[in-house]
Amino acid sequence: MFLAGASGAEGVVASLSVRDVTVAYPSGVTALLDATFELGAGTICGLVGVNGSGKSTLFKAIMGFVTPSRGEVRICGLSVNKALKRCCVAYVPQSEEVDWNFPVLVEDVVMMGRYGHMNFLRIPTAKDKEKVTESLERVNMLRFRHHQIGELSGGQKKRVFLARALAQEAPVILLDEPFTGVDVKTETAIIELLRQLRASGHLMLVSTHNLGSVPDFCDQVVLLNRTVLASGPTATTFTPQNLERAFGGVLRSFRIEGGDLHDDHDARSVTVLTDDERPVVYYGEGGPEEEPLRRTDKGA
Numbered sequence: 175m176f177l178a179g180a181s182g183a184e185g186v187v188a189s190l191s192v193r194d195v196t197v198a199y200p201s202g203v204t205a206l207l208d209a210t211f212e213l214g215a216g217t218i219c220g221l222v223g224v225n226g227s228g229k230s231t232l233f234k235a236i237m238g239f240v241t242p243s244r245g246e247v248r249i250c251g252l253s254v255n256k257a258l259k260r261c262c263v264a265y266v267p268q269s270e271e272v273d274w275n276f277p278v279l280v281e282d283v284v285m286m287g288r289y290g291h292m293n294f295l296r297i298p299t300a301k302d303k304e305k306v307t308e309s310l311e312r313v314n315m316l317r318f319r320h321h322q323i324g325e326l327s328g329g330q331k332k333r334v335f336l337a338r339a340l341a342q343e344a345p346v347i348l349l350d351e352p353f354t355g356v357d358v359k360t361e362t363a364i365i366e367l368l369r370q371l372r373a374s375g376h377l378m379l380v381s382t383h384n385l386g387s388v389p390d391f392c393d394q395v396v397l398l399n400r401t402v403l404a405s406g407p408t409a410t411t412f413t414p415q416n417l418e419r420a421f422g423g424v425l426r427s428f429r430i431e432g433g434d435l436h437d438d439h440d441a442r443s444v445t446v447l448t449d450d451e452r453p454v455v456y457y458g459e460g461g462p463e464e465e466p467l468r469r470t471d472k473g474a
């Protein structure tokens with residue numbers, strides 16, 4: 175599988191190996207216990223689990239922000255430290271993790287993705303500038319390049335951080351809840367971009383609470399609840415049985431209202447029923463007893 179870009183990661187094949195990873199915080203909370211899964215190039219993997227199931231902790235372990243007390247993460251066959259040095263992995267954070275009051279221009283945020291490609295003086299080359307422009311163009315944010323990041327809407331900020339990841343040219347991209355606080359149009363655009371990246375050999379791990387869209391764009395799924403409950407192809411892993419294990423049996427009528435997901439007034443809800451061998455996903459304003467606006471059967 176080929177990977178684009180003459181970067182530190184040039185010629186590297188995307189892969190992610192998480193083996194028996196245990197992370198305990200100083201407070202005594204064991205956020206992850208023996209988490210294990212493997213992913214290869216050309217993959218979009220959904221990372222799904224309830225609040226507090228360890229999704230962000232897993233991202234932190236992959237990014238080297240926390241050190242596992244046991245187990246090992248390997249990115250593109252390299253240790254976390256080496257993978258970070260070679261720009262093999264990019265991270266798109268949750269909005270809450272970012273200080274939006276920091277006075278910085280959109281194009282400077284995206285240029286940060288190029289830091290790993292620069293020498294210690296961090297003087298951007300023509301290629302760095304070109305990559306910034308190209309990345310902003312890909313997320314349709316070029317016209318905002320001279321705006322302060324704090325002036326943008328939630329969805330626009332997400333796009334800018336996605337552009338930063340693109341500028342980094344990393345074969346592995348982690349996205350922490352990229353669809354929270356974005357409208358349907360932006361969500362569709364992000365999913366389309368992820369599909370293009372998958373086609374060029376990238377590996378993306380995407381945490382999301384938006385279960386309804388998982389079968390649409392994820393070819394692999396990792397279900398998490400302090401450990402990996404199940405992982406593998408969406409068709410065989412995103413099953414009612416596994417979802418019940420991950421969500422503690424609440425999936426008989428699992429709804430995510432539009433207001434929790436979007437800044438706009440999209441009233442879409444998602445209901446996943448468990449009375450079928452396959453996930454049955456309803457989009458619409460009604461619950462399971464009411465007529466859905468649209469129905470898709472996906473999976474096994």
Ligand SMILES: Nc1ncnc2c1ncn2[C@@H]1O[C@H](COP(=O)(O)OP(=O)(O)OP(=O)(O)O)[C@@H](O)[C@H]1O
Pocket residue numbers: 199200201203204205223224225226227228229230231232
């Ligand atoms: N810095 C920290 N110190 C102590 N405990 C923490 C810390 N960060 C997370 N935890 C705990 O670890 C567990 C997993 O948290 P984590 O943020 O990884 O879950 P999550 O799946 O990302 O949750 P959410 O869906 O709400 O974002 C929780 O019990 C949380 O309280």
